[in-house]
Amino acid sequence: MADRDDHSKRAPSRQIRAAIDRIEDNEMAVLLVGDDGKTQLDVPVALLPEGASDGDHLRITISLDKASRDEAASRVKKMQDKLAQSGGAEEQKDFKL
Numbered sequence: 185m186a187d188r189d190d191h192s193k194r195a196p197s198r199q200i201r202a203a204i205d206r207i208e209d210n211e212m213a214v215l216l217v218g219d220d221g222k223t224q225l226d227v228p229v230a231l232l233p234e235g236a237s238d239g240d241h242l243r244i245t246i247s248l249d250k251a252s253r254d255e256a257a258s259r260v261k262k263m264q265d266k267l268a269q270s271g272g273a274e275e276q277k278d279f280k281l
Contacts, residue, residue: 197247204232204240215242 202215202225213232217223236242 197245200244200246202242202244204236204238204242206238217244 200217201219202217203221205214205216205224207213207229211229213227213229213236215225215227217225233242
């Protein structure tokens, strides 16, 4: 039950399927993404699970990282405030992420 509660609090995510079509120069894996395999995605081999090779199927989860976005917005706001204090940029508009 705890896993379900934790999952419901996380940001929305999406799972997609991919197949490793080929690995080029031991550096880049070419993935065929989606059920139809029509979308091609190049991914560094270093990001693949250990032992993954041509023909293997993958499940990829993509999720929003709200905490990271909020931290970045906070850093930008602090820089804006610092620049405004030192550079007289009071009349310029706020930058939004």
